[in-house]
Amino acid sequence: MTHSLDHLPSAKEVGTYDPATLAHNFSDLHPPLTPRQAIIESQRCLYCYDAPCVEACPSDIDIPSFIRQISDSNINGAAQTILEANILGGSCARVCPTEILCERSCVRNHDTECQPVLIGLLQRHATDHMQFDGHPFKRAASTGRHIAVVGAGPAGLSCAHRLAMLGHQVTIFEAEQKPGGLNEYGIARYKMTDDFARKEVEFLLEIGGIDIQYGQRLGDHLTLDTLRQQYDSVFLGLGLGASRALGLTGEDAPGLMPAVDYIKTLRQSDDLGSLAVAKRCIVIGAGNTAIDMATQMARLGATEVTLVYRRGIESMSATGHEQEIAKANGVRMITWAQPDEILLDNQGRVASMRFAKTADQAGRLTTSGETFEITADAIFTAIGQSFEGESLRDTTAAELARDGERIHVDEMFQTSLPNVYAGGDCVKPGQDLTVQAVQHGKLAAHAIHQALAAKQEAA
Amino acid sequence: MNTTPFTPLSFPGKKNSGDSVVNGVDLSVNFAGIKAPNPFWLASAPPTDKAYNVVRAYEAGWGGVVWKTLGEEPPAVNVSSRYSAHYGKNREVIGFNNIELITDRSLAINLQEITQVKKDWPDRALIVSIMVPCNEEAWAYILPLVEATGADGIELNLGCPHGMPERGMGAAVGQNPDLIEKVTYWCKKHYSKPVIVKLTPNITDIRVGAQAALRGGADAVSLINTINSITSIDLDNMVAKPTVGHQSTHGGYCGSAVKPIAMNMVAEIARDPATPTLPISGIGGISTWRDAAEFIALGSGSVQVCTAAMLNGFRIVEEMKDGLSRWMAEKDYNSIEAFSRKAIPQTTDWKHLDINFKTIAKIDQDLCIECGRCYIACEDTSHQSIAKLTEQDGARRYEVIEEECVGCNLCQITCPVENCITMVPQETGQPFLAWDNDPRNPFRVAS
Structure with a gap:
């Protein structure tokens, strides 16, 4: 995946960090709470009625209840409360931007204390320490229905688990060789340590009734048309697998690649020292992927990491908390500049990038003509994701109504095609959050279940 | 070059720990004829079991000490595993429970230490708690020995709720008004200094005990002793705490959880027309100066502390004296007496x-x-x-x-x-x- 960087030295050769430090740099960014800390933190929860944090949680977790269970030393009860709303509660505890969701709405933020309850860390505590004798959820009697789920990412897994609970049989078609989607391939390594994504999926599959077929990419040998014919319903949780291009000449030059591809390699690597490191690099973008990329490159040993964004800090989709992480790792941030030209050395490799200064004129981004250059051994693009080329090209898939590029769904997560549902990053109302994908999958499962039940009654 | 002569700084330490004037306010008390530099006394309990602890308490600044209960020879024998707690969610101790008996050291050693400590610390109150069987001979034997120590008074332990009642002492006496009166009478007969009767809360009406004590000639009462309690059950082994081997027994409950119960009992006696001027030494969950002030406002002339000291050490008395004196200065109360019983007129049926x-x-x-x-x-x-x-x-x-x-x-x-x-x-x-x-x-x- 990182052939574009084959000419660059490895982290070991760059030698900024010895192996032990390198390993430490990619261990848990936010260490978990100790049991004692969890108890103390749980006491801070006021057990609000109709709590604002629940309203803020995209997956409707009953936060005051699970925290009260932690404070009563009822860890399994707490975990069950979380998981019945969000079966990927463990990964959400790690990757949710809690600072803009539950923790932002915590009433403890008010003047008297100015410090929310650490809901994310408490959720992690419960899900890390649960010990169930068997899977905590049971399946309803078999409905005899079989549902196809495309994509074993958070949306697809959540949908599959809930469908299995409701008594359906599920087959998941996954393009990659491992389940988990972005949890497995796309989240910064220090946010998801200890092979957690795999362990979480293993736990989820304990419910039974879910079969995953790997290497099955929609649009490849698999078409929506066949799935619709062979299954009672289809749920599309495709995600957005392709990275947007800059649209500049030289974009295929060695030294330039999408950030998600590098992160994927980093996540799967057994040997951090062997990863290619650009001592001086540029990351283009302003989302959490850009931050993850920049920070991880710095932690691998890059000495000059520059993140460039065409608008101001206030428009960045990465949260303030994420920005702080990047800054703490020495990432330089340049705003109001957009890529103008990729400059190559005499061997045709990335040598630097020229940027055009931008300005906001009545909501329109304009360039002044003023430019500057930043020297770099590599450029990583993180300017958004789109559908993988072939995935929605078969005649049936082509019929799917779209909202812009994304798939259009109604409030029941139904697409314009009967029996075809969709959720997660591939649909319009997406905020591109794991927790929201989980909620989409869960709600779509209930919608599918209801539609199938209604059909049965009508028959 | 001239050098400025070095001026030694003075630190209020050991020497000043008995000063009755703190922050310009006089905290001294004269409780039923027993004088102390401040109203903060340590209750009869493990912290007052021997000279070593008592001296440390005086050094820390406690105004008085009620020496842990003396009894007949041979001394009591205690079990191992003696205390347990009722915890708040954050592991703060809300209530405390003990199954310890009276002193397990010999009478002779206790008497000898009491004599020496009183001699070394003449300005502090030293009261001796006593519990012997309910017959006049037993009291007539021990009282002259205690009198000879020079201690300022005695406190009758008629309230111990565990162990001793099974032997006809402690709460077994305190729950019977006739026995309270009789024992108090014997004490007044065989002992010349102030007699304080410590009352048990394990009764229906605390006033009955106080009235009996007064009839027997008591100079004062102190309350409350501990409340019968089981603090928690080990649900894995189905046994209460503290666990002795594989069994447990009820103990005596104290600590801040009992404060509201104790305050009501103090107030009941203070506003009882039958005991209108009977001095009261308030006991029960006192942990802060504010707790003390509240007990005093309800009629206590001195307060006794145990659990808070056991949980935090003797040093807490410094903040108690400091906080109480600052509050008194703010309110223009120039003595403990000035606000004692101040809340009683407003406490009614x-x-x-x-x-x-x-x-x-x-x-x-x-x-x-x-x-x-x-x-x-x-x-x-x-x-x-x-x-x-x-x-x-x-x-x-x-x-x-x-x-x-x-x-x-x-x-x-x-x-x-x-x-x-x-x-x-x-x-x-x-x-x-x-x-x-x-x-x-x-x-x-x-x-």
Whole structure:
């Protein structure tokens, strides 16, 4: 995946960090709470009625209840409360931007204390320490229905688990060789340590009734048309697998690649020292992927990491908390500049990038003509994701109504095609959050279940 | 070059620990003839078991000590595993329980140490707690020995709720008013200095014990002793704590959880027309200067502390003296006596309360953090007097429905923000009316 960087030295050769430090740099960014800390933190929860944090949680977790269970030393009860709303509660505890969701709405933020309850860390505590004798959820009697789920990412897994609970049989078609989607391939390594994504999926599959077929990419040998014919319903949780291009000449030059591809390699690597490191690099973008990329490159040993964004800090989709992480790792941030030209050395490799200064004129981004250059051994693009080329090209898939590029769904997560549902990053109302994908999958499962039940009654 | 002569700084330490004037306020007391530099005494308990501890307590600044209960020879034998706690959620100790007996050291050693300590610390109160079988000979034997130590007085342990009652002592005596009177009488007969009777709370009416003590000639009472208790069960092994081997037994409960019970009992005696001037040494969960001030306001002439010292060490007395004296200075109370019993006139029976008084909750919207606790408490369990509204921006707003509010205080109690909910007395235009005189009372007395 990182052939574009084959000419660059490895982290070991760059030698900024010895192996032990390198390993430490990619261990848990936010260490978990100790049991004692969890108890103390749980006491801070006021057990609000109709709590604002629940309203803020995209997956409707009953936060005051699970925290009260932690404070009563009822860890399994707490975990069950979380998981019945969000079966990927463990990964959400790690990757949710809690600072803009539950923790932002915590009433403890008010003047008297100015410090929310650490809901994310408490959720992690419960899900890390649960010990169930068997899977905590049971399946309803078999409905005899079989549902196809495309994509074993958070949306697809959540949908599959809930469908299995409701008594359906599920087959998941996954393009990659491992389940988990972005949890497995796309989240910064220090946010998801200890092979957690795999362990979480293993736990989820304990419910039974879910079969995953790997290497099955929609649009490849698999078409929506066949799935619709062979299954009672289809749920599309495709995600957005392709990275947007800059649209500049030289974009295929060695030294330039999408950030998600590098992160994927980093996540799967057994040997951090062997990863290619650009001592001086540029990351283009302003989302959490850009931050993850920049920070991880710095932690691998890059000495000059520059993140460039065409608008101001206030428009960045990465949260303030994420920005702080990047800054703490020495990432330089340049705003109001957009890529103008990729400059190559005499061997045709990335040598630097020229940027055009931008300005906001009545909501329109304009360039002044003023430019500057930043020297770099590599450029990583993180300017958004789109559908993988072939995935929605078969005649049936082509019929799917779209909202812009994304798939259009109604409030029941139904697409314009009967029996075809969709959720997660591939649909319009997406905020591109794991927790929201989980909620989409869960709600779509209930919608599918209801539609199938209604059909049965009508028959 | 001239050198400035070095001026030694003076530190208030050991030497000054017995100063009765703190922050310009005189904290000294004369309790039933027993003088002490301050009202903070250590109760008869493990912290006062031997000279070593008592000297450390005096060094720390305690005004007095009630030496752990002496008994007949041979000395008591204690079990291993003696204390247990009732914890708050954050592992703070709310209540404390012990199954220890009276001193397990020989009478001779105790008497010898008491004599020496009193000689070394003449300005501090030293009271000896005693418990011997309920016959005059036993008391007539031990009292002259205690008198010879020079201690300032004795406290009769008629309240110990565990172990000793099974042998006819402690609470077995304290629960029988006739025996209280009889033992007190013997003590006054065979001992010349002040006799304090320590009362057990494990009875139905604390006043009966105090009245009996007074009839027997007691100079004062002290209360409360500990309350029968089981603090917790080990649910894996189905045995209570503290666990002795594979068994347990009830113990005596103390610590801050018992303070409200103790304060009521102190007040009951203080306002009993039968014991209007009987000095009271207040005991029960006193941990801070404020606790002490409250006990004193309800009629205590001195206060005794045990659990707070056991949990934090003797040093807590410094803050107790400092805090109490600063508060007294602020309120212009120049002695403990100046505010002793000050809350008694306002402590009365329910039937004397003003039935026409009305108070209503008021929520300070600027302080409200929108947690909804007041709302759900009132809605589910009280009078449905709080409305839950939603502002245009989605913010919650809770408002008191004044016509429904009975002024119960529940919302104020559940509110996590201090002063956010206040109870505001209403101008009703109606005169004071006690239930005694209320026309709605079928048993009213004509006013």
